[in-house]
Amino acid sequence: MAKPAPPEQQQGTGEMTSGIGARVLRKEDARHLNGKAQFVGDIKIAGCWEAAFVRSPLAHARIRGVTKPAGFEDRVFTMEDMPDLRPIRCESTLPSYKVSDYPALATDKVRHVGECIAICIAPTRAEAEDLAEAVTVDLAPLPVLADIDTALAPGAARLHEDWDDNLFLTTRHDGDLSGAKARAAVVVERSFETARQAMNPMEGKGVLARWDHRADQLVVHTSTQVPHLIRTGLSDCLGLDQAQVRVIAPDVGGGFGYKCVLQPEELSVSWVARKTGRAIRWTEDRREHLTAGANTRQHRYKLTAYADGEGRLLGIDADIWVDIGAYSVWPFTACLEAAQAGGNLPGPYDLGAYACRTWSVATNKPGFTPYRGVARPGVCFAMELTMDAIARAVGKDPLEVRCLNLVPGAAMPYTNVTGKFYDSGDYPAAARAAADMIGAGNFAARKAAAAAEGRLIGLGYACFTEQSAHGTKVFAAWGLPLVPGYEQATVKLAPSGAVEVRSGNHSFGQGLETAIAQVACDWLKLDISRVKVTMGDTALTPYSTGAYASRGMVMAGGAVSKAAEELARRLRIHGAHLLQCAPEDTEIRGGAVWNGQASASFAEIAAAWYLHPDRLPDDVDTAGLEVTEGYKPAIDTGLFTYATHAAIVEVDPESGRTEILDYVIFEDCGRRVNPMILEGQSYGGAAQGIGSALFEETLYDSAAQPLTSTLADYILPGPAELPHFRLGHSETPSPYSRHGIKGVGEGAAIAPAGAIVNAINDALAPLGAELTRIPATPHRVLGAILEADAAREAAE
Amino acid sequence: MKPAAFEHLRPDTAEALAGLLSPEAKLIAGGQSLGPMLNLRLARPARLVGLSAIRALGEIREQDGMIVLGAAVTHARIEDGDSPVPLPPMLRHVARGIAYRAVRNRGTIGGSLAHADPAADWITALTALGARVVLRSAAGTERRVAMPGFVRGAYRTALSPDEIIAAVEIPAAMRDAIWGYDKICRKVGEFADAIGALALHPPTGHVRLVAGATGAAPLVLAEAGAELARSARHPAIPALRDALAAALPGTDPVKLRLLATSLSRAIAKVLPA
Numbered sequence A: 001m002a003k004p005a006p007p008e009q010q011q012g013t014g015e016m017t018s019g020i021g022a023r024v025l026r027k028e029d030a031r032h033l034n035g036k037a038q039f040v041g042d043i044k045i046a047g048c049w050e051a052a053f054v055r056s057p058l059a060h061a062r063i064r065g066v067t068k069p070a071g072f073e074d075r076v077f078t079m080e081d082m083p084d085l086r087p088i089r090c091e092s093t094l095p096s097y098k099v100s101d102y103p104a105l106a107t108d109k110v111r112h113v114g115e116c117i118a119i120c121i122a123p124t125r126a127e128a129e130d131l132a133e134a135v136t137v138d139l140a141p142l143p144v145l146a147d148i149d150t151a152l153a154p155g156a157a158r159l160h161e162d163w164d165d166n167l168f169l170t171t172r173h174d175g176d177l178s179g180a181k182a183r184a185a186v187v188v189e190r191s192f193e194t195a196r197q198a199m200n201p202m203e204g205k206g207v208l209a210r211w212d213h214r215a216d217q218l219v220v221h222t223s224t225q226v227p228h229l230i231r232t233g234l235s236d237c238l239g240l241d242q243a244q245v246r247v248i249a250p251d252v253g254g255g256f257g258y259k260c261v262l263q264p265e266e267l268s269v270s271w272v273a274r275k276t277g278r279a280i281r282w283t284e285d286r287r288e289h290l291t292a293g294a295n296t297r298q299h300r301y302k303l304t305a306y307a308d309g310e311g312r313l314l315g316i317d318a319d320i321w322v323d324i325g326a327y328s329v330w331p332f333t334a335c336l337e338a339a340q341a342g343g344n345l346p347g348p349y350d351l352g353a354y355a356c357r358t359w360s361v362a363t364n365k366p367g368f369t370p371y372r373g374v375a376r377p378g379v380c381f382a383m384e385l386t387m388d389a390i391a392r393a394v395g396k397d398p399l400e401v402r403c404l405n406l407v408p409g410a411a412m413p414y415t416n417v418t419g420k421f422y423d424s425g426d427y428p429a430a431a432r433a434a435a436d437m438i439g440a441g442n443f444a445a446r447k448a449a450a451a452a453e454g455r456l457i458g459l460g461y462a463c464f465t466e467q468s469a470h471g472t473k474v475f476a477a478w479g480l481p482l483v484p485g486y487e488q489a490t491v492k493l494a495p496s497g498a499v500e501v502r503s504g505n506h507s508f509g510q511g512l513e514t515a516i517a518q519v520a521c522d523w524l525k526l527d528i529s530r531v532k533v534t535m536g537d538t539a540l541t542p543y544s545t546g547a548y549a550s551r552g553m554v555m556a557g558g559a560v561s562k563a564a565e566e567l568a569r570r571l572r573i574h575g576a577h578l579l580q581c582a583p584e585d586t587e588i589r590g591g592a593v594w595n596g597q598a599s600a601s602f603a604e605i606a607a608a609w610y611l612h613p614d615r616l617p618d619d620v621d622t623a624g625l626e627v628t629e630g631y632k633p634a635i636d637t638g639l640f641t642y643a644t645h646a647a648i649v650e651v652d653p654e655s656g657r658t659e660i661l662d663y664v665i666f667e668d669c670g671r672r673v674n675p676m677i678l679e680g681q682s683y684g685g686a687a688q689g690i691g692s693a694l695f696e697e698t699l700y701d702s703a704a705q706p707l708t709s710t711l712a713d714y715i716l717p718g719p720a721e722l723p724h725f726r727l728g729h730s731e732t733p734s735p736y737s738r739h740g741i742k743g744v745g746e747g748a749a750i751a752p753a754g755a756i757v758n759a760i761n762d763a764l765a766p767l768g769a770e771l772t773r774i775p776a777t778p779h780r781v782l783g784a785i786l787e788a789d790a791a792r793e794a795a796e
Numbered sequence B: 001m002k003p004a005a006f007e008h009l010r011p012d013t014a015e016a017l018a019g020l021l022s023p024e025a026k027l028i029a030g031g032q033s034l035g036p037m038l039n040l041r042l043a044r045p046a047r048l049v050g051l052s053a054i055r056a057l058g059e060i061r062e063q064d065g066m067i068v069l070g071a072a073v074t075h076a077r078i079e080d081g082d083s084p085v086p087l088p089p090m091l092r093h094v095a096r097g098i099a100y101r102a103v104r105n106r107g108t109i110g111g112s113l114a115h116a117d118p119a120a121d122w123i124t125a126l127t128a129l130g131a132r133v134v135l136r137s138a139a140g141t142e143r144r145v146a147m148p149g150f151v152r153g154a155y156r157t158a159l160s161p162d163e164i165i166a167a168v169e170i171p172a173a174m175r176d177a178i179w180g181y182d183k184i185c186r187k188v189g190e191f192a193d194a195i196g197a198l199a200l201h202p203p204t205g206h207v208r209l210v211a212g213a214t215g216a217a218p219l220v221l222a223e224a225g226a227e228l229a230r231s232a233r234h235p236a237i238p239a240l241r242d243a244l245a246a247a248l249p250g251t252d253p254v255k256l257r258l259l260a261t262s263l264s265r266a267i268a269k270v271l272p273a
């Protein structure tokens, strides 16, 4: 495929302080640092009441009855009160997929601990919780499907009675492995497991709904990444016309995927607000989050890798199980995780043959929700540990084995074994750069010196690609009920000469508010302080499917770029008229249109347009200074960011503790819009990845009772547990996107588990211990060491 | 996560406090253990009686060869050495390792002892230092219980329902103790997975080797302690593990290893391994 020339990269020059590539401070930080941001919990509306939920104490039970406290019947609502509220129902076109009805409040059965059974309202949250306590729920326990094995066992109870098993979906990719098997010099077999996690945004979910009589609209303030999608979901389930629903996402304290799906609480709170005519708010607390929100990351793998004597991958055969929990979330379905896992396992490698089967298993846990990196942290962990196992099997350096297998720059663009189209880049170069940064060259000496002091240190790598801004065809192939396509944005010159940008995407900590302003500045050549950005309100912004799948910068950025380009064109026409010259003889610079030494400032042009049309010609183009444009990249298959992470760790064999001594990320995400924001995204993502690698885990007992319901039990890494990250970059602009931008929001969360556990295994190699499960807690590390000790003693 | 309704009283004298003690009342000092239990509605007292307004409970003094710490003295004050009399260095070290500063600003030594979380620091550290707890009843009578005996098990103490902890007494000689303290935890400021504590004071013959965070009351390893004092030799980790295994039957091997490691590391501060 020939690379199309990117016409949009030929722009006018001029001084540039806030455009693409500038390290501008984030616009949103002032309000956050001053405590002036407005989250759902900060909104004050007179007469607003608070909601609390009665949640299921059991993982699987039939509901025999719910009794409201006497005298409070009009303050407690169950599904029986809401016959008009439709359940969340996520269809998919994938064959074998089974649909689950996910009611806002449980109807006949509860299917996980923490599932909502009734909603209670009162003037304060404490009173609402008092009410919730006074509700009695009569539950008849059912056999609990606490894990994958129980759910798949013959004769297992059914989670959804109309199904004939407990599988949401199975998929197969039947590559022919016969050649790989015949030629293989080494065969590596491993099983891997990743823990169930909760995403833990600083701000949990929150929703405040009220009926606006003037607009005849339900107005829902909700902590979401996808306001326009929530509007669609709410109107579908509530039976309202979309015109009767306005969704406003105010400041949002982190999303990570947790807030990209329709929440049952959004439905019941909205229903009650409409029914009672009161503003109603619910704020998720940490215990609700850690129990009812423990909904992500849990995978299990069985992998067989075939390689030649040099460590060249010949084929991979994989079985992947995903513990989906009880319900399919809307709109991303219960399928996305396994479909992505199966599709992404080959990662950045040039892999000849591939076979893979996936099982999306229904269990008594909260419904699986895509989390930063979606499936890839799991597949990267499995694949990267396998690469190290191959390296050990053939006796070669893990970096060399990787470089032998990574898709080389010369092969770009490259279509891999699962049909993914890698648009640009040089994957081995990134791996070598990371290795250089971390000092791989003299690591052997460093390791020997440490060993002489009785210390165990190890080096580990993990490489990955991050598919970003994948569009219509990709999501349609995953069978989703709602497929993203293009994106619109509005850029307007206000009468004062300032610029307004409006996007239906959302900014919830990832800096999009600043980054899309920079794109506008790139065309309009003005300081970012002159740009006002409005996002997240369905009444004020063009439609957008929202922020997920690392699409915000590419899609919203692309749309702002097109709109700003068109606005710049119009400004030059009007400016040229004021300057009495031809538009071709003008340029934009410093917030003005210039012709030689003469200039017309944006304020002057705006004044002419809005207030003194007499200064413009009679036959002026009336299209105006408010431009809405739409955008999609030249390809639909996504832009692939790529990176290699490298970690050096020290493992204390006496306490099982792992300390990260050095951590390097070498990444290429195409053109960097704001390098500082990118660094922040890398730190934050890697911190979450380190959480997965070493700390975070929702534990359950055999009755699927969560055992980690406070932050004393669910351990998040803090500043003291995180290393000083060192970052390196190359810039390979994508030939297929505006400005060569690729998405990068998820990336850094993908690789830490692979890099760190490889480093741990490198450190433990002298003891004969190997870890294949995350988090690599001190308990697991010590357990592996004790097991290896016992095996050695038994052999002696 | 809001507590059930309660009445909140803050007496400012010991006498007023005594009048408020009742089975429905619960004392609250720093609230750093009780607060979460209230919010989770695991504790639902009708009445909360605060200790922070009673000046005497916040005093530190020296009397009859004992350093006396009022029950409401905060971890932060101990960490800072904010005291009219010098504090044993080990106390300040232990305080610094409890939680993080915001918790230490409010959490109190008496609250920690009364709560008796098996993974907490003070129950183990004060056992090593040979401290005793001063208990005062509503009627005003006082009794003193030496540390190993005060903690009866996980979250169980020698306190009777009508008593409060008034103070903690530590022998002043402990300022000159030779000590080692090691805490293994998953992240900075977390409760311990294992604690090892050792305090030696040759002039008075004080020797205490203690394993903490065992899941139950702190474990005094009398024999191992006496042996290391006699031989001035660091015991081998397997020997420590065997001593622990004998005293804590049924403990899983990983936990035993952690406990042995922290003991060994505490000892290593005094005697090189």
Ligand SMILES: Cc1cc2nc3c(=O)[nH]c(=O)nc-3n(C[C@H](O)[C@H](O)[C@H](O)COP(=O)(O)OP(=O)(O)OC[C@H]3O[C@@H](n4cnc5c(N)ncnc54)[C@H](O)[C@@H]3O)c2cc1C
Pocket: B026, B027, B028, B029, B030, B031, B032, B033, B034, B035, B051, B071, B072, B097, B098, B099, B100, B103, B106, B107, B108, B109, B110, B111, B112, B114, B115, B117, B119, B120, B121, B122, B159, B163, B164, B165, B166, B189, B190, B191, B192
């Ligand atoms: C995030 C976090 C991390 C922590 N990490 C650690 C740690 O690493 N190590 C550690 O040791 N602790 C840790 N703690 C606990 C902390 O040390 C608490 O301060 C301590 O456990 C309780 O002290 P308090 O004054 O807050 O007691 P409160 O919470 O007020 O009371 C606790 C209990 O003691 C009773 N009580 C209080 N005072 C008296 C008294 N004078 N007489 C009788 N009964 C009384 C109360 O009725 C209640 O039952 C942590 C706490 C938090 C929140």
